[in-house]
Amino acid sequence: MxxxxxxxxxxxxxxxxxxxxxxxxxxxxxxxxxxxxxxxxxxxxxxxxxxxxxxxxxxxxxxxxxxxxxxxxxxxxxxxxxxxxxxxxxxxxxxxxxxxxxxxxxxxxxKKGHSFEFLREKAHLRPRTNTFGAIARVRNALCAAIHAFFQARDFLYVQTPIITTSDCEGAGQVFQVTTLDLARLQQSKSPLDYSHDFFGKKAGLTVSGQLEGEIFATAVGDVYTFGPTFRAENSNTTRHLAEFWMVEPEMAFYELEDNMDLAESFVRTIVKDVLERCPEDLAFFNERIEPNLIASLENIVNHDFIRLTYTEAVEILLKSGHTFEFPIEWGKDMQSEHERFLTEQHFKQPVILTDYPREIKSFYMRCNEDGKTVRAMDVLVPRIGEIIGGSQREERHSVLIDRMKECGLVPEDYWWYLELRQYGTVPHSGFGLGLERTVQLVTGMTNIRDCIPFPRTPKSADF
Structure with a gap:
């Protein structure tokens, strides 16, 4: 049977x-x-x-x-x-x-209580506990909802490379992939010659599938990627992982307003789906982990997101009278405490911020006519802060070259990306949502290491 x-x-x-x-x-x-x-x-x-x-x-x-x-x-x-x-x-x-x-x-x-710290050391057994069994089911429901959202809107699911020779964010936090005998080279004190490496050049694990996603968006229409991404950031906070999953849609002919509309609909839809599909698990998290969890999720589903510019948000923070650990000023990136103040105390609902200073954003974001800001957007939600980062992409060939140089990149290394702006360029946009932060959002878990089956963090790659 x-x-x-x-x-x-x-x-x-x-x-x-x-x-x-x-x-x-x-x-x-x-x-x-x-x-x-x-x-x-x-x-x-x-x-x-x-x-x-x-x-x-x-x-x-x-x-x-x-x-x-x-x-x-x-x-x-x-x-x-x-x-x-x-x-x-x-x-x-x-x-x-x-x-x-x-x-x-x-x-x-x-049959006794175990700390989450202890259970991270038992990642091969922790799915048998109530908490981590529930996390696994919620994560599965989220993944199903993500695919369903885009498939229902005729997006194509494309698979972008895990091994790449480009750094999408330009931050240099890339895990290197090589077949060179590094120990022998160190002993011989020979300089690294990547022409002898497997790919003939320096390669690493992807930090984003966005750039490759743009190739397909400007050829076959709306697409999305969904897979593992990697960042060699030496951080031990509750918000960072070295390996994490990202869903990244890219849409041709979308401008910033279209991008915001899609991102808001996306977040509200997948949260609604999980509320409907995992009521028992969410009731457990509401009782044991985060007392206001379900009310917070229903607030996301039932209310339009507030939209304002980065500049307007900075003014609100400066006038709030609130003492922040990290002082806020125009031109600096917002910290989690600033984002949570806006969503949890000032507006008490999700917020979309737009038009960030160009100095703190990536090279591929479209420059505004003011010369100071770019057409970026971040979706902020209570308890988490930023859950989505996106932008209208820079489609102008000459402007993109200037931005690459401004950000310290070599345009020739991105020749294929630049050619997209030479052959039938169009306005296009996209965004990225981190799966693990979304799991945090819908479960109330405070540490992102508990939102992925096998966390990869500095000095930790067991299992």
Missing amino acids: TRARIAQILKSGEPGTTVDVRGWVRTKRESKQDFAFLEVNDGSCMANVQIVVDANLPDYASLIKQIHTGASVAVVGEIKASLGKGQRIEVHAHSLKVLGTADPATYPLQ
Whole structure:
């Protein structure tokens, strides 16, 4: 018989039905009346199903001795109405098989509270906990909602390179990819000669699929990329990862206003989808992690985002009378505390900021006529701050060359990107949303390392 998911059994299982349950034991209680209760979970939902094992079962005593928290079992049994509180049904075992034991002396996930710091050291086991099982289900729902949003709007899903020779952000925080024998070169004190490397030039892991995405946007219409990106930023904050997932749509013929409209619709839609698809998991996060989580998410779904310029936002912050750890002034990038003040205290809802100073933004953003700002936009949400960064792209060939030089880049290294501006250039726009920050948003988790299955951070690349 095919295994029945516990979520389906708990939701629609009727007394008298025979089911095949397979999962991991959360707890075991033995009764003096010669039967035992097993709480079993298979990861399909938050709740466990109670298995009642009677002493009349063949090899009862031997089997029960083998079963401890963490053991895996396969049970065939009959659903019966439960007399216990807090549960509608239970399963009375007709057969019980122990698939794998778990030594209670060494199994680290005993029935007690564990810190998130401890669980990061047990990334191979932490998905078995309530919190991380719920995070996995929410992350899955978000990914499905992301694809559904763009597919419903006829965007093409394109796959951009993970290995690249360009640095989209121009910050130099790129993980290098090489086949050169660095140890031998160090011993011989020979200079690095990338002509002998695998690609014949310096290459690294991508920080963004945007530039390649623009190629397809200016050929086949609206596209999006969705994959891993990497940044060698030596940061140990709760907001940064060295490896993270990004969804990056690129749209031909879109100007900044069109870009903002799409970004707002995107955030509101995927949050709405997760609220509808994962109510039990979000209720758990609302109870255990962030008390105002669901109200905050419903606020995002039900209200239009506030739109204002960077300059207007700076004026609001300066006049607020609030003392910030990082003083705000025009020309400096906003910190998380500034973004959260705008969304949580001043407006009390999401905000889209536009027209940032050109000195703090990337070379590919379209320059405004004032010579001081670019047509950039950031979507800010409560508790997180920036969740989306985007812009109208610079489509003018000569202006783009000047911006590259201004940002310290060599235009010849981006010859193919520049050719897009020579052959049928058009206005186009795009943005990037970090998946892990979105998981933070919808779960209330405070540390981004808990929002990805296997976090990659400085000095940490286990599992």
